[in-house]
Amino acid sequence: MGRMNEPPRLPEGSFAAWSHDRLALARRGADECGDVWQLEPGVYVAAAAGPCEAVLRRAQDFAQASSPLFPPLKRSSGAPTNEERAHAHAARMRGLRPQAVAARIGEIAPGAARFADQWPAGQDVEILPLVRHALAEIGVRYLFSEDAPTLLPFASQLFLAREVLVRPSRWVWPRWIPTPARRFRTRQQLAFTNALRPIVRRRRSSGRLGDDMLGQMLRPSSGYGLLPEEAILDTLPGITVATFETPSRAAGWILLYLARHPQAAERVAAEAALLPANPAATTSTHLDSLQYTQALVREVLRLHPPTWLLTRRATRQTQLADYTIDAGSTVLVCPYTAHRDAREHSEPDQFQPERWLDDSGPPAKPGVFLSFGTGPHGCEGAALAMTMLTLLTAQTARCYHLSEPSGPEPSYQVTTFEGLATVGLRLRATLRS
Structure with missing residues (x-):
């Protein structure tokens, strides 16, 4: 017999059932078992807003369980120290x-405007590759400015290495085994680093550090001074891919909702019509005026958080929602079900961008929103991602009516393994008159 204060468990709960339909089992666990439930012994799901926020904010009790996707490269000179990595993270931020x-x-x-201009109108198009390329151009340029064209091909290969590495497999190999996917990852990471190193040295030797994110990392801080070169290089592959990988998943859902909700798309188009004709003249004031567009983006992210599941490990025996969680247990934080909690959002399964607006104009904050995480390990690129997605949404609706292909076959497949995505999504764009 289990402990009296152990979270409830679904009778059919198991990793086999979980693998078959993770979204459905997550919803059923939340509905039948409550805010925290047990998938298997030692594996728990935080399904509601309160427990999700608690786990993400209590990093001392619930540590990130996975290793970095792009771990530091092994070098004869030695890896950066933990202190140097912490300072590199602060500089990046x-x-x-x-x-x-x-x-x-x-x-x-x-x-964002180029993406809209280059969409092939009048034909069914698989849109995610085009979205990913556009967001990669935006993200890499934000990080590296005029050096972006040099680094963009290497960033694309880093993304490919990520996709190969996280592909579902029957086997989970120990981290020390150099599988083909891991060797490919290391080669692409090394190629990116070798392309970035002369850029770092050129900027430092010339004194023209730049106003981009790399320039921020090259500037000495009052508390630490100059960052070592290796600390800068090691911290950049992961954030480079992150600037466009997760936003691409989100953009797929957003464009699908523009196609399925033409009245909402009309409201976005009306706001976007007031943007400058020259996109380079866009300012934060223009972005702030896209209130309904931002609300639509947030609502789609609420319904379909691109990172719908986060893994944490209990570092010690602790309490979560009045349950005892033993040290070493795995806790799966589920923004997908937390966002569908009727205690936080009225009619939680309905698409209602208006819920993010109030009568006075500025966006309101009703209840939980965990699409970018929260706490010490929340998404550091959240502001950049929201800006990219808002402008991409506005420029697309400004130019086109979107629609799904006609016919009995679905226009996409939902995948949940590494994130919530619309794989193979096909849409048609028709020019607005």
């Missing part, structure tokens, strides 16, 4: 904070 993003909207907006 200086270039990604909301104020920094707001100051560079005029550099982000042209990429």
Whole structure:
């Protein structure tokens, strides 16, 4: 007999059932077992807003369970110290904070406009590759400015290495085994680093550090001074891929909702019509005026968080929602079910962008929103991602009516393994008159 304060368990709950339909089992667990439930012994799901927020904010009790997708490369000179990595992270954040993003909207907006201009109108198009390329151009340019064209091909290969590495497999190999996917990852990471190293050295030797995120990392801080070169290089592959990989998943859902909800798309188009004709003239004031567009983006992210499941490990025996969680247990944080909690959102399964607006104009904050996580390991690129997605949504609706292909076959497949995505999504764009 289990402990009295052990979370309830679904009778059919198991990894086999979980693998068959993870979204359906997550919903059923939340509905039948409550805010925290047990998938298997030692594996728990935080399904509601309160427990999800608690796990994500209590990093001392619930540590990130996975290793970095792009771990530091092995070098004869030695890896950066933990202190150097912490300072590199702080320097990186200086270039990604909301104020920094707001100051560079005029550099982000042209990429969103180019995506809209280059969409092949009048035909069914598999859209995610086009979205990913557009967002990669925007993200890499935000990080590296004029050096982006040099680094973009290497960033694309890093993304491919990520896709190969996270592909579902029957076997989970120990981290020390150099599988083909891991060797490919290392080769692409090394190629990216070798392309970036001369850029770092050229900027430092010339004194022209740049105003982009890399420039922020090259500037000495008052508390630490100059970052070692290796600390800068090691921290950049992961964030480079992150600038466009997760936003691409989100953009697929957003474009699908523009196609399925033409009245909402009309409201977005009306707002976007007031943007400058020259996208480079776009400012934070223009972005702030896209209130309904931002609300639509947030609502789609609420319904379909691109990172719908986060894994944490209990570092010690602790309490979660009045249950005892033993040290070493795995806790799966589920924004997907937390966002569908009727205690937080009225009619939670309905698409209602208006829920993010109030009568006075500025976006309201009703209840939980965990699409970018929260706490010490929340998404550091959240401001950049929201800006990219808002402008991409506005520029697309400004130019086109979107529709799904006619016919009995679905226009996409939902995948849940690494994130919530519309794989193979096909849409048709018709020019607005």
